[in-house]
C-alpha cells in the first residue's frame with residue numbers, strides 16, 4: 001500500500017447539552033479528523049484531543065501541528081508502510097499519543113478496507129454487540145441529575161457513570177442509589193480531582209456498592225493510587241495514568257488499580273490498546289472502553305475494540321445522540337442497551353458527505 005496524501009479536516013460539532021467534568025465544561029467538540037489516501041483505498045481516523053490541554057497535555061491545534069510538521073512527513077519517508085509499523089515509525093517522536101492514534105487508525109482503516117477485513121476481526125473481537133454505559137456530567141442540582149439519569153435509564157443504558165469532584169460526590173451518589181436502587185450498575189469518575197488527603201471522603205462512597213472509582217488522583221500519582229487502594233474498598237480504575245502497555249503493567253504490579261479504562265487515543269492507538277487489553281487479561285484485570293465524545297468515526301472503532309474478550313464492563317460507548325443531534329456518520333443507535341459492532345471493511349462506517357461538509361471548519365491536504 002502506497003500513501004499518496006493525507007487530509008487534516010476540522011469539524012465543529014455542537015453538543016446536545018453542556019458536559020461538565022471536574023476540569024471544565026464542554027459545549028462543542030472541535031474535532032480533528034485524518035483521512036489517509038493510498039493507491040488502494042482511503043481510511044479515516046479521529047483525534048480525540050480536546051480544544052484545551054485540560055484532560056491531558058494534548059490539544060487539537062497542537063495535534064494538527066505535530067501531524068503536519070513531524071508525524072505525516074515521517075510516514076511519507078517510510079518504505080512499504082503497513083499499519084502495524086506506524087507506531088514504530090513514529091516512536092521517536094515523544095508523546096502526542098492522540099495525534100499518533102488518529103494517524104495509525106486512518107492507515108489501519110485504509111489497509112483493512114483495501115483487504116475487505118473488518119476492524120473488529122483484526123483486533124480480535126468475540127462479540128457482535130456491546131453493552132453500553134453512559135457518562136453523566138456534574139450538574140447544578142441533585143434533582144437535575146436524577147432527571148438526567150432517569151432519562152438515560154429509560155433510553156436503555158446498562159451502566160451509569162457519574163462525574164464527581166470535591167463537593168459533588170457522596171450526595172449525588174446517595175441520591176442516585178436511593179432513587180434507582182441497588183441493582184443499577186453505577187460508577188464514578190473524578191478525573192484526578194482529589195488527593196490522598198481526601199481518602200476519608202472517598203471512603204464515604206464505599207457503602208454505595210460502586211463498580212469503581214475512576215482516576216481519583218493525579219495522573220502521575222500511581223503510588224498514591226496504590227496507597228488509596230488500601231484505604232477504600234471500592235475498586236480503583238485508572239484512566240489518565242495508563243498511557244501504554246508498560247504503564248498498565250507497572251500500575252497493576254504496584255496495586256494501583258483493579259480495573260483499567262482503555263482509550264485508544266490516550267495510549268497512541270488501537271494496536272497499543274489491544275496490547276493493554278492483553279496485559280490486563282493476563283493479570284486478571286477487567287477493562288472497559290472509555291470515550292472522548294467521539295463522532296461516529298471514533299465511535300465505530302471504539303465499539304469494535306469493546307467487543308474484545310477482556311472488555312467485561314460496559315464502556316462509555318454511548319449512542320451518537322448522547323452528544324450530537326446529527327452525527328457525521330450513520331448514527332449509532334442503542335438497541336436494548338447495546339450497540340452493534342460494525343461488520344463492514346475497516347471501520348465499517350464512513351462520513352456522510354453532506355453531514356461532514358455541514359460541520360467542516362477547515363481542510364488541509366498534505367501530499368506525500
Ligand SMILES: O=C(O)CCC(=O)N[C@@H](C(=O)O)c1ccccc1
Pocket residue numbers: 021026050055134135189191239290291292293294316317318
Ligand atoms: O461518552 C463519552 O464519550 C465521554 C465519556 C467521558 O466521560 N469522558 C471523559 C473522561 O474523563 O473519561 C472526558 C470527557 C471530556 C474530555 C475528556 C474526557
